[in-house]
Amino acid sequence: MTRRVGRAFLLNHVSLRQLDDAQIHLSAPSANSSVEPDEETPTASAPQVVLVRKVIHVDMDAFYASVEQRDNPSLRGKPVVVGGLPEQRGVVATASYEAREFGVHSAMPSRTAFKKCPHAVFLRPRFEVYRAVSEQIREIFDRYSELVEPLSLDEAYLDVTVNKKSMPSATLVAREIRAAILQETGLTASAGVSINKFLAKTASGINKPDGLYLIAPDRAESFVEALPIEKFHGIGAVTAEKMRSLGIHNGGELRSWSESDLIKKFGKAGSYYYQIARARDDRAVVSNRVRKSVGAEESFAEDLNDSESMHKALVEIAETVARRLEKAGAAGRTLTLKVKYGDYQQITRSRTVTWSICKIDDILNIATDLLSVTEVSTRSVRLLGITLSNLDEDDDSSDAGGVVQLTLDLAGR
Numbered sequence: 001m002t003r004r005v006g007r008a009f010l011l012n013h014v015s016l017r018q019l020d021d022a023q024i025h026l027s028a029p030s031a032n033s034s035v036e037p038d039e040e041t042p043t044a045s046a047p048q049v050v051l052v053r054k055v056i057h058v059d060m061d062a063f064y065a066s067v068e069q070r071d072n073p074s075l076r077g078k079p080v081v082v083g084g085l086p087e088q089r090g091v092v093a094t095a096s097y098e099a100r101e102f103g104v105h106s107a108m109p110s111r112t113a114f115k116k117c118p119h120a121v122f123l124r125p126r127f128e129v130y131r132a133v134s135e136q137i138r139e140i141f142d143r144y145s146e147l148v149e150p151l152s153l154d155e156a157y158l159d160v161t162v163n164k165k166s167m168p169s170a171t172l173v174a175r176e177i178r179a180a181i182l183q184e185t186g187l188t189a190s191a192g193v194s195i196n197k198f199l200a201k202t203a204s205g206i207n208k209p210d211g212l213y214l215i216a217p218d219r220a221e222s223f224v225e226a227l228p229i230e231k232f233h234g235i236g237a238v239t240a241e242k243m244r245s246l247g248i249h250n251g252g253e254l255r256s257w258s259e260s261d262l263i264k265k266f267g268k269a270g271s272y273y274y275q276i277a278r279a280r281d282d283r284a285v286v287s288n289r290v291r292k293s294v295g296a297e298e299s300f301a302e303d304l305n306d307s308e309s310m311h312k313a314l315v316e317i318a319e320t321v322a323r324r325l326e327k328a329g330a331a332g333r334t335l336t337l338k339v340k341y342g343d344y345q346q347i348t349r350s351r352t353v354t355w356s357i358c359k360i361d362d363i364l365n366i367a368t369d370l371l372s373v374t375e376v377s378t379r380s381v382r383l384l385g386i387t388l389s390n391l392d393e394d395d396d397s398s399d400a401g402g403v404v405q406l407t408l409d410l411a412g413r
C-alpha cells in the first residue's frame with residue numbers, strides 16, 4: 001500500500017514517525033510521489049538502486065541547559081541560561097526551552113537575556129561535564145557509522161549510506177540513535193534525515209525538540225522552495241537580513257538569482273547559496289581534518305568606539321569563522337582574538353579549551369570574553385579577527401567518503 005503524501009504534509013511539521021525513507025533509495029524515475037509507510041520492512045518492495053547518500057544530522061536539544069536540568073532536578077521546568085553571567089560581558093551559550101519562551105537565545109549578550117528573563121537561572125558552563133556526555137553520544141554514533149563528523153559537542157553528521165548494522169533505513173537508524181541517547185544519557189536529541197548535509201541539518205531543526213524529520217529526495221526541491229530564508233542552514237541572521245532587503249524571503253526567491261549575481265552580492269558564499277537553493281550540497285561527511293587554522297577578520301571603514309558595534313562586528317566575524325570551520329569539517333581548541341587599535345597597535349588574546357570549538361555561539365562567547373580583557377573600552381578599534389587553531393585532526397580514515405561507500409553499497413546488493 002502506498003500513500004500519497006503531499007508537500008503540505010511535510011511542511012505542516014507533522015511528525016514523520018510513521019514514515020520511512022524508502023524514497024531515499026531512489027527507485028525508478030517513474031516512481032510516483034509516494035512514501036512507503038511500512039516501517040517494519042522499509043525496503044522490502046522498493047527497487048534497491050542507491051543513487052544518493054543517506055545523511056543524518058543529530059543535534060542535542062538545548063544541550064548545555066538540558067544537562068544542567070538533568071543534573072539538578074530543581075532546575076527542571078525553569079528558564080535556565082548557560083553562558084556568561086549577566087553582570088559579565090558574556091553571551092548566552094544555551095538557553096533552555098523555558099527561557100526561549102521569553103525571547104532568550106544563543107549568542108545573545110547575557111545582559112540582554114537578563115532583561116528579557118530576570119527570573120532565569122544563569123549558570124556558567126561546565127564544559128568537562130558536557131564533554132563527557134559528548135563522548136557518550138559519540139560512542140553511540142560510532143556503533144552505526146564509520147563516517148561521523150562532529151560539528152560541536154552536541155551535533156554531528158553521520159553518513160549511514162553504508163552503516164555498521166546494515167540497516168537499509170536511515171530513518172530507522174536515526175530513531176535507534178535517538179532512543180539510545182535518551183536511554184544512556186537521559187537527554188533528548190533531534191535528528192534530520194535526508195540526502196545531504198544541508199538538508200539533514202535543516203531537517204533536524206524542524207521537529208525540535210525531541211523530534212525526527214525526514215526530507216525525502218523527491219520532496220527536497222519543493223521543501224527548499226517554501227523554506228523561509230532564515231531557516232536555511234548556512235544563512236545566518238546577518239545574511240538573512242541582507243537577503244530580505246534584496247527581496248529574497250524564501251528558497252524559491254533565492255533560486256531565481258543567478259550564481260554570478262549571488263557571488264556579486266555575497267562573495268564566495270554565493271555559490272553555496274546557489275546550490276542549496278536547489279537542494280544540492282556535495283560536501284561529504286568526513287571524519288578527518290587537515291587544516292592548521294581557520295579564521296576571519298574585518299577591518300572597519302570607521303573605527304569602532306562602542307561595545308555594541310564591536311559586538312555586532314564580532315557576530316559577523318564569528319559567523320564567517322563558523323561557516324568556514326564547517327566547510328572545512330574542522331573544529332579548534334584554541335581561539336585567538338586579534339584586535340588592531342585605532343593607532344594601528346595590534347594585540348592578540350588566546351584561549352585554549354579542552355573541547356572542540358566550531359559553533360558560532362561558542363566562538364562568540366569566547367571571543368567576547370577575550371575582548372573584555374583588551375583595552376577596547378578606552379581605545380577605538382580598527383580591526384577585529386578570530387582564528388581557530390589546534391584543530392581536531394583524525395588520521396584514521398581517508399576522505400574518499402561517500403564515493404567509496406556508494407560503490408560498496410551497490411556492490412553489496
Ligand SMILES: [Mg+2]
Pocket residue numbers: 059060061062063154155
Ligand atoms: Mg543542539
